[in-house]
Amino acid sequence: MTASRIVFPPLSYVGWGALEHLVLEVKRFGAKHILVITDPVLEKIGLVDQVTSPLRQEGYSVHVYTDVVPEPPLEAGEKAVAFVRDGEFDLVIGVGGGSAMDLAKLAAVLAVHEGSVADYLNLTGTRTLEKRGLPKILIPTTSGTGSEVTNISVLSLETTKDVVTHDYLLADVAIVDPQLTVSVPPRVTAATGIDALTHAVEAYVSVNASPTSDGLALQAMRLISRSLRKAVENGTDKQARTDMANGSYLAGLAFFNAGVAGVHALAYPLGGQFHIAHGESNAVLLPYVMGYIRQSCTKRMADILNALGGNSTFLSEEEASHRCVEELERIVADVGIPKTLGGFGIPESALESLTKDATQQKRLLARSPMPLLEADIRAIYQAAFAGTIVEPNKG
């Protein structure tokens, strides 16, 4: 038995109206020159004004940096870092989905370091972060990535992804206000919401799961399963949006402390090779990966079934775990995610390159309750092309 390492960001505000706490928190840092890193679309629709206006009214100098793209490549990271190094900023605020928040925390920390972003990558980097960097406040505008509570910044490489990860990347303050998510379109609500669900599910079956991460993950699943469909159907449903914000926040804490595994490992190459959004990549693969590893974690899958609103009382663990996979398939289908990789325009000829790239994600694969070797990964992708859940050959 080993002790679990549990890390939470130092301070969070979560719930409707949480953004009201922003100005007081900024004052606490004694900052004067603030850099807001955000998505250009969010600036265009006026969402960023909700963050910047109260700060400008208080006399802060606020610069808005919008050179943010979905699934940011390494170059986007280098650019954001160069920008913050050139400026005289003393606080960074990330506003947006995972891309904007990941770039914000990366830029805030690398602002006080030498070298390129590439030097600090997890798989190939040679340098280690040594300082906390500028204070950072993270404000998600989708309910999904959990980036506001993790110490990870994900960057796209030529055909796959890598991360910069260190506790210095943790937000000093996370502000999770569901009001900011009401204008998120249904397709993005669906994809980011299934991403959050995947965080909770993968954390719950992770080999690094602990009683703390279990509690976070199960409550996340309860909130997300009861409200994701409603949030997709009616974006202005206040209760559904609030549940999704809380569920996504909890799922973020769960996976930050227990890790994600096979679904994310197989999803990364879909983003890297075919630019499929992170949430959609996870969503399409979730039932196939969980169906494949089901036998290794039947008791936990029964618990997941109950958290998703099912009832395992009169079922064997074996039956309940099958129902769990069916329930995951149903949620993904109900929110309009295509059932197969072909539904995203991915050709079957990509099978080998996807398999090869996914096998590189050793950090993620190591947390799977069932070891996933190259042949297993290939079989799961094949299942996702065919649209049929498969299990490993027991023979």
Ligand SMILES: [Fe+2]
């Ligand atoms: Fe994710």
